[in-house]
Amino acid sequence: xxxxxxxxxxxxxxxxxxxxxxxxxxxxxxxxxxxxxxxxxxxxxxxxxxxxxxxxxxxxxxxxxxxxxxxxxxxxxxxxxxxxxxxxxxxxxxxxxxxxxxxxxxxxxxxxxxxxxxxxxxxxxxxxxxxxxxxxxxxxxxxxxxxxxxxxxxxxxxxxxxxxxxxxxxxxxxxxxxxxxxxxxxxxxxxxxxxxxxxxxxxxxxxxxxxxxxxxxxxxxxxxxxxxxxxxx
Amino acid sequence: xxxxxxxxxxxxxxxxxxxxxxxxxxxxxxxxxxxxxxxxxxxxxxxxxxxxxxxxxxxxxxxxxxxxxxxxxxxxxxxxxxxxxxxxxxxxxxxxxxxxxxxxxxxxxxxxxxxxxxxxxxxxxxxxxxxxxxxxxxxxxxxxxxxxxxxxxxxxxxxxxxxxxxxxxxxxxxxxxxxxxxxxxxxxxxxxxxxxxxxxxxxxxxxxxxxxxxxxxxxxxxxxxxxxxxxxxxxxxxxxxxxxxxxxxxxxxxxxxxxxxxxxxxxxxxxxxxxxxxxxxxxxxxxxxxxxxxxxxxxxxxxxxxxxxxxxxxxxxxxxxxxxxxxxxxxxxxxxxxxxxxxxxxxxxxxxxxxxxxxxxxxxx
Numbered sequence: 001x002x003x004x005x006x007x008x009x010x011x012x013x014x015x016x017x018x019x020x021x022x023x024x025x026x027x028x029x030x031x032x033x034x035x036x037x038x039x040x041x042x043x044x045x046x047x048x049x050x051x052x053x054x055x056x057x058x059x060x061x062x063x064x065x066x067x068x069x070x071x072x073x074x075x076x077x078x079x080x081x082x083x084x085x086x087x088x089x090x091x092x093x094x095x096x097x098x099x100x101x102x103x104x105x106x107x108x109x110x111x112x113x114x115x116x117x118x119x120x121x122x123x124x125x126x127x128x129x130x131x132x133x134x135x136x137x138x139x140x141x142x143x144x145x146x147x148x149x150x151x152x153x154x155x156x157x158x159x160x161x162x163x164x165x166x167x168x169x170x171x172x173x174x175x176x177x178x179x180x181x182x183x184x185x186x187x188x189x190x191x192x193x194x195x196x197x198x199x200x201x202x203x204x205x206x207x208x209x210x211x212x213x214x215x216x217x218x219x220x221x222x223x224x225x226x227x228x229x230x231x232x233x
Numbered sequence: 234x235x236x237x238x239x240x241x242x243x244x245x246x247x248x249x250x251x252x253x254x255x256x257x258x259x260x261x262x263x264x265x266x267x268x269x270x271x272x273x274x275x276x277x278x279x280x281x282x283x284x285x286x287x288x289x290x291x292x293x294x295x296x297x298x299x300x301x302x303x304x305x306x307x308x309x310x311x312x313x314x315x316x317x318x319x320x321x322x323x324x325x326x327x328x329x330x331x332x333x334x335x336x337x338x339x340x341x342x343x344x345x346x347x348x349x350x351x352x353x354x355x356x357x358x359x360x361x362x363x364x365x366x367x368x369x370x371x372x373x374x375x376x377x378x379x380x381x382x383x384x385x386x387x388x389x390x391x392x393x394x395x396x397x398x399x400x401x402x403x404x405x406x407x408x409x410x411x412x413x414x415x416x417x418x419x420x421x422x423x424x425x426x427x428x429x430x431x432x433x434x435x436x437x438x439x440x441x442x443x444x445x446x447x448x449x450x451x452x453x454x455x456x457x458x459x460x461x462x463x464x465x466x467x468x469x470x471x472x473x474x475x476x477x478x479x480x481x482x483x484x485x486x487x488x489x490x491x492x493x494x495x496x497x498x499x500x501x502x503x504x505x506x507x508x509x510x511x512x513x514x515x516x517x518x519x520x521x522x523x524x525x526x527x528x529x530x531x532x533x534x535x536x537x538x539x540x541x542x543x544x545x546x547x548x549x550x551x552x553x554x555x556x557x558x559x560x561x562x563x564x565x566x567x568x569x570x571x572x573x574x575x576x577x578x579x580x581x582x583x584x585x586x587x588x589x590x591x592x593x594x595x596x597x598x
Binding site: 152154177 | 282389485490
């Protein structure tokens with residue numbers, strides 16, 4: 001059985017405490033704390049010692065998706081010193097200005113493959129350019145982004161083939177034409193199942209679909225279903 | 234995404250190995266590259282993540298000569314917008330401004346096309362002649378001008394249809410691994426072009442016969458050959474048959490798509506040359522094939538005026554069908570095409586090579 005959980009941002013955008021409260025009773029093993037906006041980062045880090053996260057066997061933190069060149073050093077320092085060492089830090093590669101500021105994170109830094117609005121980090125080839133600069137960084141594979149870039153899932157196949165060793169976390173959701181995270185559709189499920197066998201069962205899966213409290217359990221079940229390999233040899 | 238390579242290493246290697254001089258092909262490649270740069274600059278802001286400008290024909294094949302058209306399509310793979318028609322009109326205007334010859338407004342090219350029909354309508358009543366033409370040319374000889382995102386996605390999705398639904402490829406008892414669904418569509422397109430040639434002979438009696446006929450015997454036939462080669466590559470790229478069995482066992486559709494995209498990123502002549510590299514004992518036939526093609530391109534590129542004031546290309550385009558017999562240019566074109574045909578027969582209708590065996594097995598029945 002896959003280990004799944006939600007991104008706090010998907011459950012309550014900008015309200016990680018509210019998201020934690022909503023998720024507590026569902027007892028998922030995985031969690032991603034989201035600080036997608038830079039203004040969320042400091043309050044989130046300051047709140048960490050006061051959160052009850054004992055139910056979770058896997059926790060990651062999503063770094064801000066956008067900051068200025070002048071804020072970059074502050075963001076990197078905050079993450080490096082404020083986030084527990086065993087937590088992966090997911091980052092959008094297009095947010096980075098100076099890659100040398102991020103090399104010290106090593107495998108803790110998980111580069112996320114991007115949706116098609118972004119100029120870099122969308123394909124295996126584009127990711128390889130980033131890993132040349134951050135050779136020790138790991139991969140947070142967003143299967144919804146990969147499908148949005150190439151519905152045949154060839155690009156997903158290439159990313160997973162090429163960076164299998166780097167894979168540390170999966171993001172899952174339907175990514176619509178406006179690049180918003182929606183609940184997983186039947187079409188997305190069929191596509192995700194094509195490459196599901198390439199994702200080891202022990203890799204934590206974070207659901208990014210924006211769902212209401214009532215939809216949480218059914219969406220988790222959809223995510224597990226979507227990552228059940230479909231193709232028989 | 235795969236960018237088409239500018240160098241033609243296999244073709245150059247064959248040129249050296251056979252002691253040939255295929256200078257017309259070299260010049261055409263250079264002209265095509267400069268044309269592409271000029272068009273890319275002119276259409277700088279027209280392509281987006283959901284819309285690629287796709288070019289097929291001689292420019293895409295790297296066989297551009299002075300009379301060549303720019304056969305373009307605005308390929309849409311995203312939301313439909315009312316402005317799409319205007320965009321296509323504006324592309325036409327920009328190309329007119331930089332004096333590029335374009336296809337007519339009512340044909341398969343020179344307009345916008347949605348990805349949906351290309352991906353979903355393969356076979357059946359709704360797969361029109363125009364849709365088949367667009368799909369097969371997109372697969373076998375297209376390049377994108379500007380952002381390639383939509384072009385790349387559509388190519389992957391079309392290949393996915395051909396491969397994923399080809400049950401025989403994955404589960405068939407035949408040890409040959411050739412995607413028959415794709416192969417049959419390529420073969421069907423080749424026959425469609427031949428039938429359409431006869432149709433046009435009837436509906437356009439006043440001209441174009443000989444130029445169309447020569448293109449059918451040369452560049453259209455080359456395209457069919459290349460379609461065959463990419464299908465055969467699915468089988469021939471494995472040196473050890475055990476590796477082939479192992480590879481196909483898990484139905485790796487995406488891996489085959491990736492491989493085919495790598496092959497298709499080369500221009501058709503280069504794909505053919507790469508396929509023929511291993512067959513050095515057939516060098517005489519290889520030389521004959523590419524020399525004939527080089528002369529064909531040279532003929533189209535020749536801007537010397539004949540006594541009637543026309544270039545050879547224009548002469549071929551305007552010569553009436555009743556006056557072909559005894560016409561020196563027509564005779565030259567026919568002779569070139571016969572050498573091309575004979576070389577193909579020597580290389581592909583033989584049981585002495587893997588390519589020949591596959592051609593006999595798949596190309597006939």
